[in-house]
Amino acid sequence: DGGITQSPKYLFRKEGQNVTLSCEQNLNHDAMYWYRQDPGQGLRLIYYSQIVNDFQKGDIAEGYSVSREKKESFPLTVTSAQKNPTAFYLCASQMGGNTEAFFGQGTRLTVV
Amino acid sequence: GENVEQHPSTLSVQEGDSAVIKCTYSDSASNYFPWYKQELGKRPQLIIDIRSNVGEKKDQRIAVTLNKTAKHFSLHITETQPEDSAVYFCAASGYSTLTFGKGTMLLVSP
Numbered sequence: 636d637g638g639i640t641q642s643p644k645y646l647f648r649k650e651g652q653n654v655t656l657s658c659e660q661n662l663n664h665d666a667m668y669w670y671r672q673d674p675g676q677g678l679r680l681i682y683y684s685q686i687v688n689d690f691q692k693g694d695i696a697e698g699y700s701v702s703r704e705k706k707e708s709f710p711l712t713v714t715s716a717q718k719n720p721t722a723f724y725l726c727a728s729q730m731g732g733n734t735e736a737f738f739g740q741g742t743r744l745t746v747v
Numbered sequence: 748g749e750n751v752e753q754h755p756s757t758l759s760v761q762e763g764d765s766a767v768i769k770c771t772y773s774d775s776a777s778n779y780f781p782w783y784k785q786e787l788g789k790r791p792q793l794i795i796d797i798r799s800n801v802g803e804k805k806d807q808r809i810a811v812t813l814n815k816t817a818k819h820f821s822l823h824i825t826e827t828q829p830e831d832s833a834v835y836f837c838a839a840s841g842y843s844t845l846t847f848g849k850g851t852m853l854l855v856s857p
Contacts, residue, residue, distance in 0.1 A: 668844065668845075670847075675756070675849065676849060677753075677836060677847050677848055677849035677850050678791070678836065678847040678850075693844070725791070729845075732840060732841065732842040733778065733779035733841075733842060734779075735781065735793045735796065736793070736845055738790040738792070739790060740790050741790060
């Protein structure tokens with residue numbers, strides 16, 4: 636189903652904890668992205684990676700970290716420095732610029 | 748960087764009416780303009796896209812127009828149906844990342 640999988644679907648975090656969201660794709664895409672979605676805010680870019688072992692900050696990178704050790708995987712860690720982490724997180728992948736981006740089914744993170 | 752503005756934020760129509768959503772972009776180097784549909788609780792999915800060497804593209808009930816000079820592009824949905832109800836996002840990119848608009852919630856009433 637689309638070849639890009641996020642897990643878990645729902646995640647609860649206590650204040651002060653780091654949590655890691657998983658994103659795996661089997662589409663052989665070079666580029667991968669993390670977006671945050673809040674009501675009325677659209678899709679805001681957190682981090683992106685266009686090649687293994689390289690990634691760049693997006694518009695709202697503070698309080699987040701990523702790694703890209705394998706082409707297929709682009710995990711996102713939400714650190715305790717992110718003051719308002721409750722949101723819907725979407726991972727996406729692309730073959731390259733100017734091509735269709737495929738999205739995972741999303742992870743809904745809630746701070747409890 | 749690129750900035751994409753999308754209007755309206757909410758659009759309510761009666762079944763059978765047409766719906767138009769408009770976007771403007773800031774970077775004249777952008778040359779790819781996709782539209783995504785996101786149903787409640789689901790992932791965004793591409794419904795149509797257009798490149799800067801084309802002024803209009805149509806796929807059944809949906810069409811997209813692009814005005815490069817004015818830096819704006821629009822999504823047109825004709826003969827709307829209740830299943831068209833969703834959030835629609837426009838986006839723009841050059842050869843790098845996609846920048847998305849804030850979305851339009853389309854409500855189609857039977």
